[in-house]
Amino acid sequence: MQNFVLENPTKIIFGRDTIKQIGxxxxxxxxxxxxxxxxxxxxxxKIYDQVxxxxxxxxxxxxxxGGVQSNPILSHVQQxxxxxxxxxxxxxxxxxxxxxIDSAKAISAGTxxxxxxxxxxxxxxxxxxxxPLTCVLTLAAxxxxxxxxxxxxxxxxxxxxxxxxxxxxxxxxxxxxxxTFTVPRDYTAYGAVDAIAxxxxxxxxxxxxxxxxxxxxxxxxxxxxxxxxxxVLAEPEDYQSRADLMWCATLALNGWTAAGLGMVGFPMHMIxxxxxxxxxxxxxxxxSVVMPAWMSxxxxxxxxxxxxxxxxxxxxDHEDEYETARQGIKKLKEWFVKVKSPVSLTEFNIPASDIPxxxxxxxxxxxxxxxxxxQQKIIENILVSAL
Amino acid sequence: MQNFVLENPTKIIFGRDTIKQIGxxxxxxxxxxxxxxxxxxxxxxKIYDQVxxxxxxxxxxxxxxGGVQSNPILSHVQQxxxxxxxxxxxxxxxxxxxxxIDSAKAISAGTxxxxxxxxxxxxxxxxxxxxPLTCVLTLAAxxxxxxxxxxxxxxxxxxxxxxxxxxxxxxxxxxxxxxTFTVPRDYTAYGAVDAIAxxxxxxxxxxxxxxxxxxxxxxxxxxxxxxxxxxVLAEPEDYQSRADLMWCATLALNGWTAAGLGMVGFPMHMIxxxxxxxxxxxxxxxxSVVMPAWMSxxxxxxxxxxxxxxxxxxxxDHEDEYETARQGIKKLKEWFVKVKSPVSLTEFNIPASDIPxxxxxxxxxxxxxxxxxxQQKIIENILVSAL
Numbered sequence: 001m002q003n004f005v006l007e008n009p010t011k012i013i014f015g016r017d018t019i020k021q022i023g024x025x026x027x028x029x030x031x032x033x034x035x036x037x038x039x040x041x042x043x044x045x046k047i048y049d050q051v052x053x054x055x056x057x058x059x060x061x062x063x064x065x066g067g068v069q070s071n072p073i074l075s076h077v078q079q080x081x082x083x084x085x086x087x088x089x090x091x092x093x094x095x096x097x098x099x100x101i102d103s104a105k106a107i108s109a110g111t112x113x114x115x116x117x118x119x120x121x122x123x124x125x126x127x128x129x130x131x132p133l134t135c136v137l138t139l140a141a142x143x144x145x146x147x148x149x150x151x152x153x154x155x156x157x158x159x160x161x162x163x164x165x166x167x168x169x170x171x172x173x174x175x176x177x178x179x180t181f182t183v184p185r186d187y188t189a190y191g192a193v194d195a196i197a198x199x200x201x202x203x204x205x206x207x208x209x210x211x212x213x214x215x216x217x218x219x220x221x222x223x224x225x226x227x228x229x230x231x232v233l234a235e236p237e238d239y240q241s242r243a244d245l246m247w248c249a250t251l252a253l254n255g256w257t258a259a260g261l262g263m264v265g266f267p268m269h270m271i272x273x274x275x276x277x278x279x280x281x282x283x284x285x286x287x288s289v290v291m292p293a294w295m296s297x298x299x300x301x302x303x304x305x306x307x308x309x310x311x312x313x314x315x316x317d318h319e320d321e322y323e324t325a326r327q328g329i330k331k332l333k334e335w336f337v338k339v340k341s342p343v344s345l346t347e348f349n350i351p352a353s354d355i356p357x358x359x360x361x362x363x364x365x366x367x368x369x370x371x372x373x374x375q376q377k378i379i380e381n382i383l384v385s386a387l
Numbered sequence: 388m389q390n391f392v393l394e395n396p397t398k399i400i401f402g403r404d405t406i407k408q409i410g411x412x413x414x415x416x417x418x419x420x421x422x423x424x425x426x427x428x429x430x431x432x433k434i435y436d437q438v439x440x441x442x443x444x445x446x447x448x449x450x451x452x453g454g455v456q457s458n459p460i461l462s463h464v465q466q467x468x469x470x471x472x473x474x475x476x477x478x479x480x481x482x483x484x485x486x487x488i489d490s491a492k493a494i495s496a497g498t499x500x501x502x503x504x505x506x507x508x509x510x511x512x513x514x515x516x517x518x519p520l521t522c523v524l525t526l527a528a529x530x531x532x533x534x535x536x537x538x539x540x541x542x543x544x545x546x547x548x549x550x551x552x553x554x555x556x557x558x559x560x561x562x563x564x565x566x567t568f569t570v571p572r573d574y575t576a577y578g579a580v581d582a583i584a585x586x587x588x589x590x591x592x593x594x595x596x597x598x599x600x601x602x603x604x605x606x607x608x609x610x611x612x613x614x615x616x617x618x619v620l621a622e623p624e625d626y627q628s629r630a631d632l633m634w635c636a637t638l639a640l641n642g643w644t645a646a647g648l649g650m651v652g653f654p655m656h657m658i659x660x661x662x663x664x665x666x667x668x669x670x671x672x673x674x675s676v677v678m679p680a681w682m683s684x685x686x687x688x689x690x691x692x693x694x695x696x697x698x699x700x701x702x703x704d705h706e707d708e709y710e711t712a713r714q715g716i717k718k719l720k721e722w723f724v725k726v727k728s729p730v731s732l733t734e735f736n737i738p739a740s741d742i743p744x745x746x747x748x749x750x751x752x753x754x755x756x757x758x759x760x761x762q763q764k765i766i767e768n769i770l771v772s773a774l
Contacts, residue, residue, distance in 0.1 A: 001401075001402075001630040001631065001634065002402065003401060003402025003403060003404075003405065004399075004401050005399065005400050006398070006399040007396070007397075007398040007399070008395070009394070009396040011392065011393070011394040012391075012392065012394070012646075013392050014388075014391050014392070014393070014647065015390025015391065017390075018390065210627040210631075212611055212614065212615070212631060213607075213608070213611045213615075213631050213638075216606075216607030216608070216610060216611060217604060217607055219603075219607070220604055220606070220607050221600070223603060224599055224603060227599065228599070228600075240388060240597040243388040243647075244388065244597075244599060244600050247388065247646075247647065248600055256643065259399075259401070259634075260401065260630075260634065
């Protein structure tokens with residue numbers, strides 16, 4: 001286990017009938033609130049009305065900043081910052097999934113500085129302070145509701161970049177699984193894939209070989225994500241299964257599993273971010289394409305950990321460790337197929353001839369994230385095996 | 388999964404060479420510090436010097452309150468409160484295990500009120516505010532370093548009572564596994580037993596049958612506690628194993644596994660607290676006596692959960708569910724024997740004739756904790772099976 005500092009002050013309010021708490025929780029931080037939300041689902045679910053009513057009842061004045069798209073874009077964040085500055089916003093309230101929460105985080109940091117918010121993403125400036133943020137989560141996927149990470153796409157430069165800073169942690173996040181009853185089956189599956197990817201990035205990229213506590217925690221989460229996702233797809237309004245999936249997605253990226261792993265990387269996200277930036281594919285869908293390809297590449301270096309996953313998640317145990325590992329990756333890919341998440345670039349109509357361009361884009365992120373050993377050719381080879 | 392609110396703001400600083408951070412971390416909360424510690428180990432380990440030096444270097448003035456005993460007593464807490472009031476203490480720094488941290492918590496709450504601190508334990512008064520608390524942990528066991536619980540024994544009335552309040556959460560806890568290298572083998576094992584007991588109280592007393600996420604988390608921790616404890620007993624200065632055991636003991640009672648379980652009870656602790664209060668037996672040692680007895684009693688009501696534990700921890704699987712469960716309890720008891728933690732009252736020289744008196748004491752706690760269904764006779768029967 002590596003040395004670590006763990007501090008996650010986000011207050012989670014989880015369960016049925018909890019939306020009404022957003023008003024008082026938000027009012028505790030200020031009276032002028034910027035309400036950030038997405039394009040349709042928030043309104044469609046009637047959640048918007050509940051949130052707006054709760055905020056108003058608590059004496060909070062709402063300024064609207066709707067229309068966040070998935071793979072949220074910089075220009076929309078910049079508009080939000082402009083509005084927040086103009087209206088002297090004191091607190092940001094996000095109603096949505098990872099895209100909305102990430103946009104709200106970027107606004108919360110960008111409102112308090114004079115320079116362009118993109119400077120934070122290019123690592124030219126560091127975040128010193130943020131406006132307080134409260135959230136009502138509508139999608140089990142990104143985990144942004146309980147961490148200090150955010151990912152935004154600069155649509156002009158086709159860069160999908162991320163920043164982590166504990167000042168970005170929401171103050172309060174309300175997680176009501178009932179809200180997710182209406183999430184369509186494709187996005188439910190993509191959310192589960194995203195959560196699995198977060199765990200596997202940690203699981204496979206830690207350089208520490210002595211992390212048995214974290215390993216069991218992560219393996220338990222993966223089993224639960226797969227089982228609850230299957231139950232949800234069979235019965236979308238099963239509260240318990242939606243609750244399990246929602247809580248697992250939060251736990252997958254709230255820092256609890258990562259504590260003690262030391263430096264970890266996000267190589268699968270690095271490659272997927274390029275797919276999202278260039279083709280606007282859903283993040284989870286891109287990940288289920290990249291994951292088996294990257295895992296097969298990495299398995300050649302370190303089959304031990306891949307074999308452990310195969311044994312503990314899929315109860316596989318061949319004589320040969322590499323073969324056990326290989327079968328485990330195959331099983332995971334089959335599971336993606338089972339929940340109808342894509343497993344090949346072809347399914348996105350991305351031709352082989354595009355691979356150099358994707359790899360080049362990913363390379364930019366590899367450099368920014370200091371992911372060593374990912375030359376253009378290696379990324380291309382991984383992508384070729386994902387065709 | 389049940390509705391829950393989760394908020395654990397304690398900052399954990401974990402790893403080698405971390406003691407020196409106690410000075411600056413404590414100084415952030417005030418200049419006048421009460422340093423609470425135990426009877427010998429703190430001084431023996433030379434940790435005391437490191438802590439005192441770090442505090443002094445950070446400009447913190449130290450007022451000493453040493454001599455906390457295991458199963459910490461009320462009169463010593465009251466002395467600490469008197470001193471803290473007199474010296475206008477602004478921050479409490481605890482150097483020790485659960486007994487020291489619990490004493491420090493009681494002082495942190497009692498210093499800010501005029502009434503006797505025991506009123507909090509009798510539920511006559513509720514905690515409104517506390518002095519900030521920083522900790523350097525020296526024993527993997529109680530979990531007090533990352534939660535808002537405390538247990539103190541009123542030696543005059545032979546009552547060992549506990550209180551939980553989020554205001555009691557330490558601000559910062561430093562966990563350096565190296566400090567625990569010198570913990571003797573008996574107390575190492577008792578600490579592991581204590582951590583297992585914390586998990587099993589949650590695991591078996593939740594009334595919710597849909598907690599698969601929490602179940603896997605708890606099962607993973609138990610496996611890791613057992614494995615790391617065995618490795619530590621074989622090699623007391625194995626850093627990785629000490630680290631695993633230390634982190635697991637914290638996770639066993641920091642609220643993470645319990646989130647979503649709804650109301651849980653502490654029936655095994657209820658009975659053990661009477662053993663500690665009446666005979667001053669080490670807490671973990673008392674628990675390894677009570678646990679198999681209570682589990683065998685409870686297994687008759689709800690073999691399903693006990694069978695799940697037997698399957699997932701001990702890979703047992705008999706045709707009959709009750710028999711699977713029974714074998715699992717037997718295996719756990721055998722493990723206690725293996726690590727040389729007591730499994731019978733006889734090992735404490737407690738005669739059968741004392742059982743009514745122990746049960747009567749436990750009954751007081753059952754009422755205070757609102758543990759239903761524990762009449763005198765039932766507690767006696769559990770104790771008889773622990774003879």
